Amino acid sequence: MSNTQSRVCVIIAARNAARTIPAAIASALREPEAAEVVVVDDASTDDTAQVARAADDGSGRLSVMRLDINKGPSFARNAAIAGSTSPFISILDADDFFLEGRFRRLFASADWDFAADNIMLIRDDAATDVSKVVAPPFSADPEFLDLERFVEGNISRRRVQRGELGFLKPVISRAFLERHGLRYDESLRLGEDYELYARAVARGARFKVIRSCGYGAIVRADSLSGRHRTLDLKRLADADLALLKIDSLPETSKAVLRKHERHVRDKYRLRNFLDVKAERGLASAAAYALASQSNLIPIVRGVAADKLEALFRHAGLTSKRQKVPPMRFLMAANAATAEN
Known part of the structure; x- marks a missing residue:
C-alpha cells in the first residue's frame, strides 16, 4: 500500500496525562504514515494540553483539542474522527506508545478493514525509556477474527492474566466506518472499544490480527479500566x-x-x-x-x-495478590524464522 493510501490519523484521548503524553506523541510522530496526530484533552485538571503542544515536532501534523467538560474517551475519539480527514484511524492511549515500524507492518497488505497487532504489556514500575523499546521478532501468523472468536476472546476469567481481545488497538478504515455509520458509543466508559469492534465485525468488517508486536501498553494499578463504576x-x-x-x-x-x-x-x-x-x-x-x-x-x-x-x-495457600510479570504479550506468538 502506498504512503498516500496509508495515511493514518492517530487519536490520543487524554485526561490528566501530562507525565506520559510526550512519549505517546513522539512515538506517533516517529511513524511516517502518521499524517495527523490529534490529541483531545478531556477536561484535564493538569497541564496536559500545554505539555502536548510542547511535544510538537514542527511537522504540522499535531493538533490539540481541549474539552471544558469531561465527556469520556468515546466522545473525545468521535470528536477527533469528525475533525480529521486521513483514510485510516489509529487509537493510542495517552500512557501508551507505538513501537517503531508498526504501521509499515500493518500496511504490508491491504486485505482488511480493521488491522491489529500484538501488544507488549509493560508493568509501570518496570517501564524504562519507551523510545528505545524494540519490537520482538515474532512471526506475523495472520488470522481474521469472526464475531464468535472475538466476543469469546473478551470473556475474562478469575485468576487468569487479563488478555481480552477488546484491548487490541487496530488501525481502522474510515471508509468502513462511514459506510456503516459507525462511531464509538458515547454512553460507554467501559468496553467502548469492544462494542465498536464487535459491531463492525457484525457488519462484515474484515478484522485482521497479526502476532508481531507494534503497540506498547503501560499497565498501571490506577488505570481508568480498573476504576470503572x-x-x-x-x-x-x-x-x-x-x-x-x-x-x-x-x-x-x-x-x-x-x-x-x-x-x-x-x-x-x-x-x-x-x-x-x-x-x-x-x-x-x-x-x-x-x-x-x-x-x-x-x-x-x-x-x-x-x-x-x-x-x-x-492460610498461605495462595499469594496475597496476583503476580504481574514485568513484561508480557497480549497474544501468544512464535519467534520469526529467517524467511520472515
Missing part, C-alpha cells in the same frame, strides 16, 4: 443486548453474545449487591439478592469465591 458494567451488558438486535446475525453469534452479556451482567449484579450493602446495609442487600434467581446465583457464587480466595490467602 458499577453503572458502567450495566451499560456494557446492555450494549450486548443492542448487538443482539442485528437481524443478520447467525444463531452461533447470538449465542456467544448472550454468554458475554451474562458474564458482564453477573459482574454488575455482584458489584451492585456490594454497593447496596455499603450504602444501605445488609438487609437491603439481601433483599436485592433475593429479588430474583438471576440476582441470587451470581451474587452467591461471587461472594463465595471472594471469601474462599481470602481464606486461602490467609
Whole structure:
C-alpha cells in the first residue's frame, strides 16, 4: 500500500496525562504514515494540553483539542474522527506508545478493514525509556477474527492474566466506518472499544490480527479500566443486548453474545449487591439478592469465591495478590524464522 493510501490519523484521548503524553506523541510522530496526530484533552485538571503542544515536532501534523467538560474517551475519539480527514484511524492511549515500524507492518497488505497487532504489556514500575523499546521478532501468523472468536476472546476469567481481545488497538478504515455509520458509543466508559469492534465485525468488517508486536501498553494499578463504576458494567451488558438486535446475525453469534452479556451482567449484579450493602446495609442487600434467581446465583457464587480466595490467602495457600510479570504479550506468538 502506498504512503498516500496509508495515511493514518492517530487519536490520543487524554485526561490528566501530562507525565506520559510526550512519549505517546513522539512515538506517533516517529511513524511516517502518521499524517495527523490529534490529541483531545478531556477536561484535564493538569497541564496536559500545554505539555502536548510542547511535544510538537514542527511537522504540522499535531493538533490539540481541549474539552471544558469531561465527556469520556468515546466522545473525545468521535470528536477527533469528525475533525480529521486521513483514510485510516489509529487509537493510542495517552500512557501508551507505538513501537517503531508498526504501521509499515500493518500496511504490508491491504486485505482488511480493521488491522491489529500484538501488544507488549509493560508493568509501570518496570517501564524504562519507551523510545528505545524494540519490537520482538515474532512471526506475523495472520488470522481474521469472526464475531464468535472475538466476543469469546473478551470473556475474562478469575485468576487468569487479563488478555481480552477488546484491548487490541487496530488501525481502522474510515471508509468502513462511514459506510456503516459507525462511531464509538458515547454512553460507554467501559468496553467502548469492544462494542465498536464487535459491531463492525457484525457488519462484515474484515478484522485482521497479526502476532508481531507494534503497540506498547503501560499497565498501571490506577488505570481508568480498573476504576470503572458499577453503572458502567450495566451499560456494557446492555450494549450486548443492542448487538443482539442485528437481524443478520447467525444463531452461533447470538449465542456467544448472550454468554458475554451474562458474564458482564453477573459482574454488575455482584458489584451492585456490594454497593447496596455499603450504602444501605445488609438487609437491603439481601433483599436485592433475593429479588430474583438471576440476582441470587451470581451474587452467591461471587461472594463465595471472594471469601474462599481470602481464606486461602490467609492460610498461605495462595499469594496475597496476583503476580504481574514485568513484561508480557497480549497474544501468544512464535519467534520469526529467517524467511520472515
